[in-house]
Amino acid sequence: MTALPTHPRRHGFTLLEVLIAASMLAVVIVASLTGVISLQKSYSATEEYATELADQMRLLDFLALDLRRASAPPTMDNDGQGIQITVPDYYRFNASDPQHLFPIANGAVVNSDGSAAIYYDPAAPSVTTQTIAYRFNNGSITRADPWQPLVANGSGGYVSSGPVTIASNMDAFPTITPDTDVDTTGAVVRYNVTFHAIFQPLAVANQTNAITLHNVTFVRSKNLAH
Amino acid sequence: MIIVCVLSVVAGSLLLTTVARYHTTFQSASWQESIVAAEAGVDLAMNELRKRVVQGPSASFQTGWTTTSPATGKAYPGFGHAFPNGGQPYNLPAQPNLEGNTTTQTRVYLDVPGSDTAPSNFAVANDNSFISQLDNPNLRDADGVDRSRWWYRIRALGIAGVSGPPRPNIDKRDNRLRQISFFNDWRTGQSLASPQAARLVEIVARPLTNFRNALMADKTINLSNQDVLVDSYNSSQGYYSSTTNHGNMGNIATNGQLINASHATVDGDAMTNNGTVTNGDNITGQQSSNFYQELTPLTPGMLNPGWANVKDPGTLTTDATYTASTDATNPTMVHLDGINLPVGGHVVNLAAPAAASSSNGTSTPSYIKVYVQGDILTNGTSSISVANGVNAIIYFTGNVNLQGNGIINGTQLARNLVLNGVQPPANSDGTYPSRTINIATTQDFEGIVYAPNHDLTLALQTVAAGANATTAGNVTYTGTNPQIPFLISRINTTMTQVDALQSDYQTQLAKYDKNGDNGAFMKMQNDQLQINQQQTLISQLAFNVYQLGGTIISLTASQAADHAQGYNGIYGGFVSSTITVAQKTHVHYDETLRTAGPVNHYEIVNWFEDNASRDATGGTEQFWWPSASAR
Numbered sequence A: 001m002t003a004l005p006t007h008p009r010r011h012g013f014t015l016l017e018v019l020i021a022a023s024m025l026a027v028v029i030v031a032s033l034t035g036v037i038s039l040q041k042s043y044s045a046t047e048e049y050a051t052e053l054a055d056q057m058r059l060l061d062f063l064a065l066d067l068r069r070a071s072a073p074p075t076m077d078n079d080g081q082g083i084q085i086t087v088p089d090y091y092r093f094n095a096s097d098p099q100h101l102f103p104i105a106n107g108a109v110v111n112s113d114g115s116a117a118i119y120y121d122p123a124a125p126s127v128t129t130q131t132i133a134y135r136f137n138n139g140s141i142t143r144a145d146p147w148q149p150l151v152a153n154g155s156g157g158y159v160s161s162g163p164v165t166i167a168s169n170m171d172a173f174p175t176i177t178p179d180t181d182v183d184t185t186g187a188v189v190r191y192n193v194t195f196h197a198i199f200q201p202l203a204v205a206n207q208t209n210a211i212t213l214h215n216v217t218f219v220r221s222k223n224l225a226h
Numbered sequence B: 001m002i003i004v005c006v007l008s009v010v011a012g013s014l015l016l017t018t019v020a021r022y023h024t025t026f027q028s029a030s031w032q033e034s035i036v037a038a039e040a041g042v043d044l045a046m047n048e049l050r051k052r053v054v055q056g057p058s059a060s061f062q063t064g065w066t067t068t069s070p071a072t073g074k075a076y077p078g079f080g081h082a083f084p085n086g087g088q089p090y091n092l093p094a095q096p097n098l099e100g101n102t103t104t105q106t107r108v109y110l111d112v113p114g115s116d117t118a119p120s121n122f123a124v125a126n127d128n129s130f131i132s133q134l135d136n137p138n139l140r141d142a143d144g145v146d147r148s149r150w151w152y153r154i155r156a157l158g159i160a161g162v163s164g165p166p167r168p169n170i171d172k173r174d175n176r177l178r179q180i181s182f183f184n185d186w187r188t189g190q191s192l193a194s195p196q197a198a199r200l201v202e203i204v205a206r207p208l209t210n211f212r213n214a215l216m217a218d219k220t221i222n223l224s225n226q227d228v229l230v231d232s233y234n235s236s237q238g239y240y241s242s243t244t245n246h247g248n249m250g251n252i253a254t255n256g257q258l259i260n261a262s263h264a265t266v267d268g269d270a271m272t273n274n275g276t277v278t279n280g281d282n283i284t285g286q287q288s289s290n291f292y293q294e295l296t297p298l299t300p301g302m303l304n305p306g307w308a309n310v311k312d313p314g315t316l317t318t319d320a321t322y323t324a325s326t327d328a329t330n331p332t333m334v335h336l337d338g339i340n341l342p343v344g345g346h347v348v349n350l351a352a353p354a355a356a357s358s359s360n361g362t363s364t365p366s367y368i369k370v371y372v373q374g375d376i377l378t379n380g381t382s383s384i385s386v387a388n389g390v391n392a393i394i395y396f397t398g399n400v401n402l403q404g405n406g407i408i409n410g411t412q413l414a415r416n417l418v419l420n421g422v423q424p425p426a427n428s429d430g431t432y433p434s435r436t437i438n439i440a441t442t443q444d445f446e447g448i449v450y451a452p453n454h455d456l457t458l459a460l461q462t463v464a465a466g467a468n469a470t471t472a473g474n475v476t477y478t479g480t481n482p483q484i485p486f487l488i489s490r491i492n493t494t495m496t497q498v499d500a501l502q503s504d505y506q507t508q509l510a511k512y513d514k515n516g517d518n519g520a521f522m523k524m525q526n527d528q529l530q531i532n533q534q535q536t537l538i539s540q541l542a543f544n545v546y547q548l549g550g551t552i553i554s555l556t557a558s559q560a561a562d563h564a565q566g567y568n569g570i571y572g573g574f575v576s577s578t579i580t581v582a583q584k585t586h587v588h589y590d591e592t593l594r595t596a597g598p599v600n601h602y603e604i605v606n607w608f609e610d611n612a613s614r615d616a617t618g619g620t621e622q623f624w625w626p627s628a629s630a631r
Helices: A015-068 A220-225 B002-058 B172-178 B305-310 B495-500 B502-511 B557-564 B591-595
Strands: A082-088 A091-093 A100-103 A108-110 A116-118 A129-137 A140-144 A150-152 A158-160 A164-167 A175-178 A188-198 A208-218 B090-095 B104-111 B152-161 B196-209 B215-217 B220-222 B229-233 B252-254 B258-260 B276-278 B311-316 B320-323 B332-341 B347-351 B366-372 B376-378 B383-386 B390-396 B400-404 B406-409 B417-421 B435-441 B445-458 B473-476 B486-489 B522-525 B528-531 B544-547 B568-581 B585-590 B599-609 B621-624
Touching: A015 A082, A015 A164, A015 A208, A015 B002, A015 B172, A015 B599, A164 B172, A220 B599, B002 B090, B002 B104, B002 B152, B002 B172, B002 B196, B002 B599, B196 B591, B215 B220, B220 B252, B252 B258, B305 B311, B305 B332, B320 B332, B320 B366, B332 B347, B332 B383, B347 B390, B376 B383, B400 B406, B406 B435, B406 B445, B417 B435, B585 B591
Parallel strands: B215 B252, B215 B568, B220 B258, B220 B568, B229 B585, B258 B276, B311 B332, B320 B347, B332 B366, B332 B376, B347 B383, B366 B390, B376 B400, B383 B406, B390 B417, B400 B435, B417 B445, B435 B445, B445 B568, B568 B585
Antiparallel strands: A082 A129, A091 A100, A100 B621, A108 A116, A129 A140, A140 A164, A150 A158, A175 A188, A188 A208, B090 B104, B104 B152, B152 B196, B196 B599, B473 B528, B486 B544, B522 B528
């Protein structure tokens, strides 16, 4: 008897194997996708958190900077959505050299009642001031000051770049009030900056980052008005 | 693999973001620390200014400070009088162990925002009145100039190291705000070994003098009762008037915790040092609790060493006359162990030199200083008389008790009479013995008191009908009415009563020797109503003088009106350890005193930061801002 020729047996995956493999792959894919999504969520949350924290620090730093040199306590806008901070105008834009601001002049005067004022411009013997404005609009806060970076106006001159957004994702304007516990003249200003930013882009209701930073600043140039 | 790549990309992005934000935190922290370093520089420079007030120009900067030149090798540019090291900055030793194991440095520039030859832009520097000059010439600079009265500019640069790699923030807004220098100092262009945050603060400090408030106590103020009044007037506008020369700068302030206003009227502010104001319902100004004014004790070492050469031993108990000098820089100096004038009409005259007198009763200024190393006491009709035109500064180490006529200031301006309480020698336990000043005269008192170690009582004696006269001296009439322009009234009458009884008073005036002779206590001569101190007659008819026409120069209708209601007036400014105002005493603060007197300390009047810098060439002071291309 002649032996039947042997054919190499074709080994395939059994259905069961395929099902198992597919299941495992699905598990891996699902796990991976879940990890990616989680990582993306984590990335988004971290990014949002870090950005908002940076915004908070920036806003506090700007407010502290401007309030320290203010000549009077800040005034709140009528709609409660902004403040005006008056700052002595010691330095003035000079069109001949737009990259620098020059000291206006030097001089000081004591008024007849003994109060003092510093006039840096003898040609204009009065205290000149500039106003720095903070406004809240659509969750962002802008800051506009007369010493904003200058940009070319296209005709050889320079103009202020205008209000700059310094913080985003806020749900309200900061609380800025005189700290009457310390001082009744308004020279000490207390302010709280709270963010209730919603994580983006996976916005979920009530899933917010709410952090309040507190600061107290003494209005150091207030004596100028005394 | 794809999944691994995706995960790696996401994880990498997350890591980059986290690291960048991590560095942002460090940069922000360093930026915050740099302003602390700058403010420390301002504080220390202010401290040095105050030290100069006491120790003079020899006062040195803090131990360990250096005065190396700026990196450019040039003195700080400018205008102004560099103080005192030719414009070089003072460098505070580096402070280690900060955020990220970095250090901070402070560099301080101190100068005058005027010029050495033209400080005229600064008005306070021009107050060269006698009472504003330092007694001890050693407190002035080597050239004899008293620069304590100048306004100073302090620029303090705080530098804090930034940990982490020299990498800008991913948000340009943070870069613009904090302007971290990574490889080169953006102010000087100098290369840096490591990143740093630097912030510059510029302030102008003005000198503050002792008499900024009507009443200033180191401890407590007690106004005693509702008849007390504290308000202000401006002596450059004439005499006090409750209607035409009256102000609301009658501030009362204490470094302590308590002011008992006792329902007294205060036309001004009431300020404590974290304390309370009780019964302050008649205070018209603000009440605050954040007051503090450093009181520099007046020590024997701050007095002119030349006093030792003019010592006149013994206590003065009877009449004496010392003539003032017309040279303000070389005043007459009188050095006594004490002044004790008993009842009996003894008068110590601080007289004007003959050349300074004029026929119309006015005098050119003359100057005298008296140093009493003991007590000053007056009683009854005895007095210390400071002649018209004489500027007198009296130093004393003991107690002062002014009764009766007290000290009569002929010029009737507070700045012409200064009472300076000198700190007595310390007890063995380091404390200082208590000293008192009691001003309880029957006369008005015009003068200034600076005595941080003394307890002061202002309690002028209420003038009742039949009591002594409330003023003495000449009343000059400058009108043209040939008739007698004054009415004389009894002391407690009101102006309405004066009008009603006009004829009666004219009759009484006639009784008291209109033409003047025989020692009458008042007389008319050359359009002057002279009121002499013939106390026997005065005690029979206390009087007021009311103006009917023309101008009364040296006795105002308001003074007379005050007296008519039983009030006596104190005109000037007062600084002491404690202050009590009693009786019906009215304190009228002279507003011109705000900038008069020796400088006590300095006050920051403006604050600007991150504003000015030297440019890269060491030339003009400029506000630096990066060029458009760099932005």
